[in-house]
Amino acid sequence: MSDSDTEIVDYVVTWAEVHRDTKLLARKLIEIGTWKGIIAITRGGLIPAAIIAREMDIRNIDTICIATYDEQDMGDVNLIKIPEKACEEKGEGWLMIDDLVDTGTTIKAARKLLPDCHIATVYAKEIGRPSVDTFVHEVPQNYWVFFPWDTDVQYVAPLHKTNGKD
Secondary structure, eight states: OOGGGSOOEEEEOOHHHHHHHHHHHHHHHHHHOOOSEEEEEETTTHHHHHHHHHHHTOOOEEEEEEEEEETTEEEEEEEEEOOHHHHHTTTTTEEEEEEEESSSHHHHHHHHHOTTSEEEEEEEETTTGGGOSEEEEEEOTTEEEEOGGGOOOOOOOOGGGTTTOO
16 A cells, blocks of 8 residues: 555544643653753644743743644745754754654754754654654554644534434
């Protein structure tokens, strides 16, 4: 079966799961050492970075803004903003955080700017996993991960109002 024949599976992650898994990531990172600061990869890395900053008592937080996705479609790498102080230091002593590494495209672009930083993600897919230094959970490559900041709770009519049809 080729990649184009692989069925994409929706995988919904809840706020509670993200919080729990990010705290597990923080525990791993605490064991590694101390950090000058955190670089959150926007937008997905913002919430995990905030949780890790709290758990590790890190107050020096910056962002690297890279866009590679438009909804679910992969596009070109668009570097929007760099963390200047961390770039001056090539990332040495800095911790870069993202929610998920998929193919590694975003992480590889960030690593070019900050070759010496430690990159950590909460979730990692098989193809992108070698691009990160630390992660908590592996997710199958054919899963499309929906994070709580990408979804919305909405009302669904009871079955009796839809004649048993969803």
